[in-house]
Amino acid sequence: SPFPYQVDKIVEQLQQFIQSYDLPALRDYWNYLDRRLFSRLEDVYRPTVNKLKTSLFRYYLVYTVQTGRNDKAQEFFLKQASELQNQVEWKDWFVLPFLTNADSNPTFATYFSRQWADTFIVSLHNFLSVLFQCMPSSPVPVILNFDAECQRSAVIQEENEILRQKLFALQAETYRMKKEELQQQQQQEEESVVHHKLPAYVANMDRLGDSELDMTRSQRSTTHSLQSRGGFLSSLLSQSKKGPSRPTMTTGVSPTQTGGILLGKKEPSNHQSTKGKEVATGCKDGKSHFTGLTANEPVLVQHRQRRLQDHGKERKELLSKVTSQGQSVEKKMEKGATEAEPSPELQTEQSESLTKTSAFSTEAGGQEQPFIVLSQEEYGEHHSSIMHCRVDCSGRRVASLDVDGVIKVWSFNPMMQTKASSISKSPLLSLEWATKRDRLLLLGSGVGTVRLYDTEAKKNLCEINIDEDMPRILSLACSPSGASFVCSAAAPNLLSQLDLAAPETGGRGVSQVPGKLLLWDTKTMKQQLQFSLEPEPIATNCTAFNHNGNLLVTGAADGIIRLFDMQQHECALSWKAHDGEVYSVEFSYDENTVYSIGEDGKFIQWNIHKSGTKVSEYALPTDATGPFVLSGYSGYKQVQFPRGRLFAFDSEGNYMLTCSSTGGIIYKLNSNEKILESCLSLGGHRAPVVTVDWCTAMDCGTCLTASMDGKIKLTTLLAQKS
Numbered sequence: 176s177p178f179p180y181q182v183d184k185i186v187e188q189l190q191q192f193i194q195s196y197d198l199p200a201l202r203d204y205w206n207y208l209d210r211r212l213f214s215r216l217e218d219v220y221r222p223t224v225n226k227l228k229t230s231l232f233r234y235y236l237v238y239t240v241q242t243g244r245n246d247k248a249q250e251f252f253l254k255q256a257s258e259l260q261n262q263v264e265w266k267d268w269f270v271l272p273f274l275t276n277a278d279s280n281p282t283f284a285t286y287f288s289r290q291w292a293d294t295f296i297v298s299l300h301n302f303l304s305v306l307f308q309c310m311p312s313s314p315v316p317v318i319l320n321f322d323a324e325c326q327r328s329a330v331i332q333e334e335n336e337i338l339r340q341k342l343f344a345l346q347a348e349t350y351r352m353k354k355e356e357l358q359q360q361q362q363q364e365e366e367s368v369v370h371h372k373l374p375a376y377v378a379n380m381d382r383l384g385d386s387e388l389d390m391t392r393s394q395r396s397t398t399h400s401l402q403s404r405g406g407f408l409s410s411l412l413s414q415s416k417k418g419p420s421r422p423t424m425t426t427g428v429s430p431t432q433t434g435g436i437l438l439g440k441k442e443p444s445n446h447q448s449t450k451g452k453e454v455a456t457g458c459k460d461g462k463s464h465f466t467g468l469t470a471n472e473p474v475l476v477q478h479r480q481r482r483l484q485d486h487g488k489e490r491k492e493l494l495s496k497v498t499s500q501g502q503s504v505e506k507k508m509e510k511g512a513t514e515a516e517p518s519p520e521l522q523t524e525q526s527e528s529l530t531k532t533s534a535f536s537t538e539a540g541g542q543e544q545p546f547i548v549l550s551q552e553e554y555g556e557h558h559s560s561i562m563h564c565r566v567d568c569s570g571r572r573v574a575s576l577d578v579d580g581v582i583k584v585w586s587f588n589p590m591m592q593t594k595a596s597s598i599s600k601s602p603l604l605s606l607e608w609a610t611k612r613d614r615l616l617l618l619g620s621g622v623g624t625v626r627l628y629d630t631e632a633k634k635n636l637c638e639i640n641i642d643e644d645m646p647r648i649l650s651l652a653c654s655p656s657g658a659s660f661v662c663s664a665a666a667p668n669l670l671s672q673l674d675l676a677a678p679e680t681g682g683r684g685v686s687q688v689p690g691k692l693l694l695w696d697t698k699t700m701k702q703q704l705q706f707s708l709e710p711e712p713i714a715t716n717c718t719a720f721n722h723n724g725n726l727l728v729t730g731a732a733d734g735i736i737r738l739f740d741m742q743q744h745e746c747a748l749s750w751k752a753h754d755g756e757v758y759s760v761e762f763s764y765d766e767n768t769v770y771s772i773g774e775d776g777k778f779i780q781w782n783i784h785k786s787g788t789k790v791s792e793y794a795l796p797t798d799a800t801g802p803f804v805l806s807g808y809s810g811y812k813q814v815q816f817p818r819g820r821l822f823a824f825d826s827e828g829n830y831m832l833t834c835s836s837t838g839g840i841i842y843k844l845n846s847n848e849k850i851l852e853s854c855l856s857l858g859g860h861r862a863p864v865v866t867v868d869w870c871t872a873m874d875c876g877t878c879l880t881a882s883m884d885g886k887i888k889l890t891t892l893l894a895q896k897s
Contacts, residue, residue, distance in 0.1 A: 570872025764828020
């Protein structure tokens, strides 16, 4: 036997079996390698072994067709049918023996190229070489490595504890110094300004949840009189629903250590407001909901920047090893694709032949990119244009919906796998994950119903009727507490029964499609109330909660953004945002501002402290905002108007992912330039991307881009910390 170190002879033996059309011997030899070698590997390597096996049999099939032995190709499927018929990757291959010019067929042309064959052989050779280098001549069972693993784990835990103690010591010292500076500044301010001042505990909180808010209750008694003068803003800051949907930046430190809170932070220095100046709102009754915001803006800005710098420096030290490995992987990435991709541990040595991702564009001027592209995979279970593609709050599963009403729930870590699949008899228009019991999906239809779908039990739990006169459920948003959800219902679009065409208003104008915005209880599945939409009932296209559910922002067909107080259940702010419909709206990371994309092709940032004052405005290309157009043969043309999320942020809100005709594009935010700075083009699509999402639950963020041909790309990124 050529085992264990003669890799060349192993590969040569496999090629001899292929050239002699000896399928039984080829299959037996691979099974021997699997029993002797591959079965001893950890489970994380199993997907790589399966991909190598698939590529080996495809290599055999292509050889039989190239040599004119179609009888051997038919014999292959006859003997292997029972094993391959349930495997998705073999679904299109059963027709191969019956094609006259298979080498020119778009589905198989790649596999008939010399480049693919050479890449596969080199990949197989490198995989076996690295495998033999990483194991002794007699492979040791995993269970015998238990003691070594325990010792290594103990050493790592000890190192982590030392680093944690150093981190806490640095944070305590930094907090003490910053607290002294803040106290001095507050004393100076109290001498000159004594009215409209935010409570001390509010000015020093940053996106706190219930656990941290409980720790500040002892401070509230001393600042109650000041808080009562804060009006609507202070009332929102002092309360929180159940559990935040996003974690805080730091752990193990006091709440006053984490910087300024949502809504309590001040704007950058170039957008400072006059101290003590009151801010009027744009509500229907003309009353002022937001009183003036005064505080030490320069000090708080410096405080925030210094805290982020300290955190970034510490994180950079802790992740230096991971980053250095990621950089070596990125440098070795090249164009081309191969189905045989070893896992990252094995890929480091020979990544130039084992990668399956395309080369991505680099930032102009040769500057260091903010992200390293680790991999790009494709989910291809949909066969029509995608409408929605959303990651759940845990970052473990994705729910996707296409225009044919097909729902797929799938995971991508550690391997891509479909967990649940369903087809709706009635058209579906909206999709949203539930925040509590995150196994549940909310599905809005085009016939006035909302369905609650259990993705683990793979069945509908209930279906409720919303409004017969407003059958189109355009948007769903579940509150972070999970106790309720917001539902946007709209009247039928008479100009398009398929809901793929916008009302013709003579160019960009105000769409007059009526609609309702309703609040429903998720436990009782009963309607709680209907929000007032002024100046008239209008269709709401997009909705989003802030981190604790106290605020709801909506974008409507009349171009108006409305900000709702979810404790009073009334509109707190509203302003004209876009010339035409608002397609997508989201809170910023610090939740002091709101971003929106509209029919006019503009991407705008709004200050919610100043009645919707415009902070920045950028023009986006049409392929980022829609309508999205897919052209085909014989004049075929498919048009799709925006339905899902058009942009998403990274974990710290510094970068934005948008749609494009060839894939997602990442832009840098908060720059002084008048145009958005493009940092990275993800690519990978042959049809326009219509919706995106950015999973930030893990340190390696995953960008999802879904297109009109039903393909969804998952691009895994590693953030480069400067």
